[in-house]
Amino acid sequence: MLSDKNYLTVSQLTQYIATKFEKDPYLHQVYVTGEVSNYRKRAKHQYFSLKDDHAVLSGVMFANAFNQLKFDLEDGMKVLAIGRIGVFNQTGRYQLYIDHLEPDGVGALYQRYEQLKRQLTEEGVFQFDPKPIPHFPKNIAVITSPSGAVIRDIITTVKRRYPIVQLTLYPTAVQGKYAADELVKNLERVSIHGEYDTVIIGRGGGSIEDLWPFNEEKVVRAVRKMNIPIISSVGHETDTTLVDFASDMRAATPTAAAEIATPVLSDELIRIQELQARLYRAQANRIQYLNQRLLEYQNAYIFRQPLRLYEGYQLKLRNLQAQLIQSQESNMRSQRMAIQHLDQSLYQSTPLTTLGTYHTKVNYLQHQLISNHSQQIRAKEYQLQKAISQLDLLSPLKRMSKGFAYVTSNKMPVDSITKVDIGDSLAIQLADGKITAQITGTDKKQLSKIKGES
Structure with a gap:
């Protein structure tokens, strides 16, 4: 009978299955490799799938675990995942709750390398004007392993080429867990010392895992912050690390780095001798030229007959004297004419002459005044008679x-x-x-x- 059977709800059945997953010790921590699929970065928790050729597994990675990743997760990337298997009750689907994720195999290091290179390039870390390498250094700092072939090659090359330079070794681990921190620490020590002309940083060849400290972001940024010219020599000629891009110059080998950092002393001595010879010849030619000029000056007529040197000036002086006399005579004639004119003007302006002129003018003005007064009186009398006649015509008595x-x-x-x-x-x-x-x-x-x- 149907009534004798116990039916479970979907939630009860799902919860039962979830409990089975949780109690299975083999599912508490599983190691899974696969290809990332359906990945789209979200603000917090990340949801994607891991797949191979025959199956697909849903996965979820919470924000606290995702933020600890040292690489950029991308769709299609092959990864190694560590987590637990659980059931999501709302959908009834089992999925992998990922606690740790890393790229699969050596290809992961190359992928991290390319990602960090792209990031630093976009930030402009590798875009700078390289500092010039001093041609005659006094002190060179070398950051490398004290027991490797690198320091021996550098010392041998420097002694052969430029033995007068001072080499200072900063012993540093160049591979392993603590190599990156030691590289950064010694770079800071060199920068604080501040008396070095050039810095050489490097190590011998090896796998990408061995060279990886020179690809660490903190090492690259420390190299870029250096205010002293730095030459990188990491690995073989075919190996290129991110430190090479941040350095002022890259050398293919430690020997090449030492050659870039130092000149050949014997060549420089020969060059100095050549310059001395050129300077001697130039001075000798200069002295010969000056002696020849001195001889020409001594034979010149102005030194043999010095008075002839002043003939032109004497002629010019006589001409100027004649011009001066003519100018003075012309000036005196003008002054005499001006005095005569002023004398005549002064005579005309004597008090007697002025009084006579004003007396004549006063008489003339008196005559004009009397004449104008008489004319005005006659005109006024005529106007009065005319007004009387007109008034008489208008008088009532007349009417x-x-x-x-x-x-x-x-x-x-x-x-x-x-x-x-x-x-x-x-x-x-x-x-x-x-x-x-x-x-x-x-x-x-x-x-x-x-x-x-x-």
């Missing part, structure tokens, strides 16, 4: 002499019969007297009608 009269009533002028009434008293002013009258009647007739009736 009254022709029969006109000035009529007033109560001291008010009467110019219309409407302003008076019968019985009012009138004052009639004539040319020779006044008449007092009383109105007995009025007749309103216009003057034009009266003229018509008459």
